[in-house]
Amino acid sequence: MPRARSSRSSAPLSAGVHNQVRNPGMALDLSWVLDSRVNLSATERRVASLPGRRTVKKDAQAAWLLKAVTCIDLTTLNGDDTTERVKRLCAKAISPVRPEILDALGMGDRIITTGAICVYHRFVATAVEALGNSGIPVAAVSTGFPAGLSPHHLKVKEIEASVADGAREIDIVITREHVLTGNWTALYEEMKEYRTACGDAHVKAILATGDLKTLRNVAKASLVCMMAGADFIKTSTGKEGVNATLAVTLTMLRAIRAYEERTGIRIGYKPAGGISAAKDVLNYQFLMKEELGREWLEPDLFRIGASSLLADIERQLEHHVTGAYSALNRHPIG
Numbered sequence: 001m002p003r004a005r006s007s008r009s010s011a012p013l014s015a016g017v018h019n020q021v022r023n024p025g026m027a028l029d030l031s032w033v034l035d036s037r038v039n040l041s042a043t044e045r046r047v048a049s050l051p052g053r054r055t056v057k058k059d060a061q062a063a064w065l066l067k068a069v070t071c072i073d074l075t076t077l078n079g080d081d082t083t084e085r086v087k088r089l090c091a092k093a094i095s096p097v098r099p100e101i102l103d104a105l106g107m108g109d110r111i112i113t114t115g116a117i118c119v120y121h122r123f124v125a126t127a128v129e130a131l132g133n134s135g136i137p138v139a140a141v142s143t144g145f146p147a148g149l150s151p152h153h154l155k156v157k158e159i160e161a162s163v164a165d166g167a168r169e170i171d172i173v174i175t176r177e178h179v180l181t182g183n184w185t186a187l188y189e190e191m192k193e194y195r196t197a198c199g200d201a202h203v204k205a206i207l208a209t210g211d212l213k214t215l216r217n218v219a220k221a222s223l224v225c226m227m228a229g230a231d232f233i234k235t236s237t238g239k240e241g242v243n244a245t246l247a248v249t250l251t252m253l254r255a256i257r258a259y260e261e262r263t264g265i266r267i268g269y270k271p272a273g274g275i276s277a278a279k280d281v282l283n284y285q286f287l288m289k290e291e292l293g294r295e296w297l298e299p300d301l302f303r304i305g306a307s308s309l310l311a312d313i314e315r316q317l318e319h320h321v322t323g324a325y326s327a328l329n330r331h332p333i334g
């Protein structure tokens with residue numbers, strides 16, 4: 001990773017997030033799906049070793065955290081969301097780190113934004129307007145988020161309505177029952193229809209991994225969604241009992257690697273739910289780099305779904321440049 005103080009240029013960080021070739025999908029290869037295996041104890045050993053084995057300090061850590069900021073899908077998905085709250089969130093997405101902190105990091109002349117804003121359909125038009133010409137895409141959660149149990153035709157209509165309102169990314173939730181009953185054809189068909197309904201909008205498939213019982217199911221669901229054309233696979237809605245974990249991440253990253261080896265297509269990864277501490281996001285970044293390589297640290301292939309992570313990252317960056325921790329209420333949004 002570049003060190004925070006080392007590069008000065010006006011090139012934007014983030015806000016150019018759709019540079020990858022889209023995933024055209026492929027025919028459902030059931031034998032590949034059914035042959036998927038996950039070695040649970042090896043997976044657990046691998047992720048347990050990560051926090052102790054990899055650390056970055058000082059300027060290097062600030063550079064990793066700034067990179068993480070550019071990958072955040074800054075999210076609000078609450079029953080009490082309002083237009084005003086979404087507008088404030090958009091202002092934070094455009095200017096996620098206070099200018100005096102960026103100046104002190106030697107990054108005052110860089111345009112740094114979050115990767116996207118993520119909201120319910122109701123707020124898509126508001127967010128599109130508030131983000132103006134910033135280049136930041138709006139992602140809409142869809143298909144009856146979070147449970148995904150609305151009638152199928154309404155789920156498709158929900159996608160179309162969000163695209164019509166200007167969403168450039170759609171985060172769909174899969175029907176967990178298809179995974180739990182091993183109905184891979186139904187999952188494939190559903191995902192394919194969602195992909196078609198998205199049109200030019202990029203589609204992220206939320207697997208709700210905390211509901212899927214086994215890592216093997218996570219691996220299989222990942223493969224099926226990629227075969228059906230998902231541009232990203234995403235762990236969670238943030239509403240399941242267990243959301244993003246490193247073990248699930250390793251499983252999904254290996255599925256992404258296998259898909260790239262087979263098809264040459266790069267699929268993005270989005271851990272989401274419960275990632276609120278700067279020190280935790282570093283572990284996700286380390287795992288991305290070790291498993292998939294440097295290219296997967298950029299916002300066109302890596303997003304972090306988070307409602308409160310940005311506040312802690314900004315606080316850690318402030319501590320890095322001032323030596324003092326501020327109260328969290330100095331970082332009210334994100």
Ligand SMILES: O=C[C@H](O)COP(=O)(O)O
Pocket residue numbers: 075077118236237238239272273274275305306307308309
């Ligand atoms: O997709 C994003 C998640 O819903 C955000 O979850 P969080 O509120 O735990 O950060």
